[in-house]
Amino acid sequence: MTKLRRVLVTGGAGFLGSHMCERLVNEGHDVICLDNFFTAQKSNVAHLLGRPNFELIRHDVTLPIFLEVDQIYHMACPAAPGHYQFNPIKTIKTSVMGSINMLGMAKRCGARILLASTSEIYGDPLIHPQPESYWGNVNTIGLRSCYDEGKRVAETLFMDYHRMNKVDVRIVRIFNTYGPRMHPYDGRVVSNFIRQAIQGQPITIFGEGEQTRSFCYRDDLVEGIFRLMNNEDGFIGPVNIGNPGEFTIRELAELVIQLTGAKVKLEKRPLPPDDPTRRQPDITLAKKHLHWEPKIPLNQGLQQTIDWFRSIDFDHYRPPTPNFV
Ligand code: NAD
Numbered sequence: 001m002t003k004l005r006r007v008l009v010t011g012g013a014g015f016l017g018s019h020m021c022e023r024l025v026n027e028g029h030d031v032i033c034l035d036n037f038f039t040a041q042k043s044n045v046a047h048l049l050g051r052p053n054f055e056l057i058r059h060d061v062t063l064p065i066f067l068e069v070d071q072i073y074h075m076a077c078p079a080a081p082g083h084y085q086f087n088p089i090k091t092i093k094t095s096v097m098g099s100i101n102m103l104g105m106a107k108r109c110g111a112r113i114l115l116a117s118t119s120e121i122y123g124d125p126l127i128h129p130q131p132e133s134y135w136g137n138v139n140t141i142g143l144r145s146c147y148d149e150g151k152r153v154a155e156t157l158f159m160d161y162h163r164m165n166k167v168d169v170r171i172v173r174i175f176n177t178y179g180p181r182m183h184p185y186d187g188r189v190v191s192n193f194i195r196q197a198i199q200g201q202p203i204t205i206f207g208e209g210e211q212t213r214s215f216c217y218r219d220d221l222v223e224g225i226f227r228l229m230n231n232e233d234g235f236i237g238p239v240n241i242g243n244p245g246e247f248t249i250r251e252l253a254e255l256v257i258q259l260t261g262a263k264v265k266l267e268k269r270p271l272p273p274d275d276p277t278r279r280q281p282d283i284t285l286a287k288k289h290l291h292w293e294p295k296i297p298l299n300q301g302l303q304q305t306i307d308w309f310r311s312i313d314f315d316h317y318r319p320p321t322p323n324f325v
């Protein structure tokens with residue numbers, strides 16, 4: 001039988017955080033969802049509000065907070081380039097000060113704490129696919145640095161609290177993940193392409209569309225993170241969680257057009273600075289230690305995401321920042 005715990009999910013009303021909260025509530029845990037609603041939607045967690053084991057707190061992780069918990073999923077941080085570049089200083093504060101506050105809470109409570117890190121810590125990688133042992137190729141002063149370097153410092157803080165204060169940490173490096181509840185105006189490639197196709201607008205390809213990404217469906221991702229948090233074999237990561245299926249952005253656009261049946265054109269736009277050329281996870285460690293690998297292929301996950309996008313009213317969503325296509 002699962003041991004029931006008091007679990008905090010920071011960024012719990014966001015895309016991935018809300019799915020994590022839902023999984024934990026359904027397993028019977030006492031879940032506190034903490035969010036400042038920068039990029040979140042209340043509708044992501046509205047269905048959980050009536051549950052006796054779910055609580056929602058509006059709070060900013062850059063400020064201290066005192067709670068009593070057994071586990072912390074630390075997921076608060078804007079994740080889409082248009083969101084994290086809107087206020088880059090706030091983004092880095094969220095990663096650095098937010099991690100210090102949550103690590104302090106974990107230390108005080110003796111809680112286990114998991115960091116939602118990112119494949120972005122590899123930057124524009126010179127090694128392909130990327131294993132966890134690769135230290136990355138990151139610009140320290142570019143437009144993406146607030147996010148990339150913020151997460152790199154967060155990983156450092158997690159390991160230093162672990163070594164110095166014996167805090168029980170876990171670090172997951174998440175590769176591009178998609179699925180229902182992505183914000184339709186977050187500017188990420190999957191949400192952009194699906195929204196554009198449904199609305200009959202041209203699909204915006206940045207650069208030549210030859211850059212690659214590897215897309216993981218949200219159910220696979222949530223399962224991987226859950227396994228890492230609850231692994232008792234002493235494996236703390238960092239571990240890549242992502243789908244090794246690698247696609248060019250142009251291939252993704254063509255697949256979205258095929259699955260939606262949209263009659264839309266591709267429209268080229270300038271490639272944003274420091275846009276990584278290739279990205280693909282090496283998931284050897286996840287397979288070995290977590291017995292995890294993704295199960296949902298891109299066309300199936302995209303179809304489910306398209307169905308969800310068709311079911312929502314876009315007028316109920318506003319872009320959180322002006323930085324979107
Ligand atoms: P999201 O923007 O939907 O979720 C982030 C959540 O954090 C939002 O609910 C937002 O309101 C909240 N938040 C932001 N700043 C905050 C602050 N200062 N205090 C409290 N709450 C704050 O994005 P997501 O895709 O769900 O990402 C969740 C986490 O996973 C992030 O930490 C992100 O870096 C990481 N991640 C996601 C992906 C992906 O492909 N989705 C890839 C790599 C890493």
Ligand code: UDP
Binds near residue numbers: 081
């Ligand atoms: N991209 C694109 N058109 C869009 C949005 C994004 O061609 O409308 C490209 C972007 O330049 C990048 C890839 O898609 O090469 C993934 O972008 P996203 O913002 O989803 O994530 P990240 O760059 O952080 O992986």
